[in-house]
Amino acid sequence: MGIGIIxxxxxxxxxxKIALIGFMGSGKSTLGALLAKRLxxxxxxxxxxxxxxxxxxxxxxxxxxxxxxxxxxxxxxxHEQKRIKKIVLACGGGLPCNPQNRELLKLCFLVVWINAPFxxxxxxxxxxxxxxxxxxxxxxxxxxxFEKLYNERSKIYQEIANYTINIxxxxxxxxxxxxxxxxxxxxxSDIPK
Numbered sequence: 001m002g003i004g005i006i007x008x009x010x011x012x013x014x015x016x017k018i019a020l021i022g023f024m025g026s027g028k029s030t031l032g033a034l035l036a037k038r039l040x041x042x043x044x045x046x047x048x049x050x051x052x053x054x055x056x057x058x059x060x061x062x063x064x065x066x067x068x069x070x071x072x073x074x075x076x077x078x079h080e081q082k083r084i085k086k087i088v089l090a091c092g093g094g095l096p097c098n099p100q101n102r103e104l105l106k107l108c109f110l111v112v113w114i115n116a117p118f119x120x121x122x123x124x125x126x127x128x129x130x131x132x133x134x135x136x137x138x139x140x141x142x143x144x145x146f147e148k149l150y151n152e153r154s155k156i157y158q159e160i161a162n163y164t165i166n167i168x169x170x171x172x173x174x175x176x177x178x179x180x181x182x183x184x185x186x187x188x189s190d191i192p193k
Contacts, residue, residue, distance in 0.1 A: 016041075016085045018184070019105050021157050022114035023150050024093040025121035027173060031114060032090035034177040039188065045090040046077045075101055082108045093153060102160050110187065112180055113161035118150045120168060 018035065020028040029045050036043035047058060050073045054061055061070045074095050081089055082104060089109065096102050105111050116124075122143070158164070163183055167176055 016188070017081075017087050017089070017109045019089040019091055019109035019111045020114055021091050021096050021105070021111060021161065022093065022116065023118075023121050023153055023157075025124035026093075026114040026116040027124075027167070027176065028090040028093075028114055030173045031177050031180070032088045034173055035180060036088040038177065038181060039086070039088065041086040041088050042084065043088050043090065044077075044081055044084075046074055046095055047090075047092045049077050050074065050092075071098060074098075078104055096156050096160060097153065102156065106160050110184070111160050111162045113157045113164045114176075115154070115157070115164050115166045117168065118147055121150065122146070 018039075018041070020032050020035075022028050029048070032043050032045060035041070050061070050070070051057060054073065056064070058070065061073070071094065074092055075098055078089075078091075078095060078101055081087060091105075096105060163180070165176060165179060
């Protein structure tokens with residue numbers, strides 16, 4: 001499964017703020033819910049939070065206001081969470097692309113990169129259907145552009161991750177969450193067994 005590297009985390013500090021990053025379709029929302037439940041932490045899914053507060057789908061926000069406006073909402077959502085304790089933050093795939101967001105993630109969160117292969121992400125997105133309004137950048141009709149976006153973002157994710165979990169389509173979400181919990185165990189004193 002995954003090879004983990006934790007750096008810049010002091011063992012004496014509790015990792016009470018966990019951010020999951022990764023490409024769309026990597027499983028951040030699913031894993032975030034599992035981790036939050038097991039840790040008894042709050043889950044904040046940035047995309048879901050934005051949709052709820054804006055009362056529009058992400059595709060509608062992109063169409064009506066543009067991507068830059070959506071990215072501002074994303075940054076605002078991240079800033080709102082920086083002081084919250086006991087939180088699992090499932091970040092939208094583009095959130096770490098903003099340099100200020102990267103710095104805030106590195107400063108305030110234990111960052112876990114859910115590194116799913118490109119083909120796995122594509123299969124998961126296709127399973128949701130082409131009418132999925134939560135992923136306006138899912139250009140499955142132009143796989144080359146979509147794969148370029150995947151490769152560009154992967155470099156950013158790698159740069160800020162404290163821990164990387166490499167997954168395939170074979171692991172169950174519970175198994176992946178279990179691996180993440182095993183890695184977090186030394187940093188979070190009260191992980192339930």
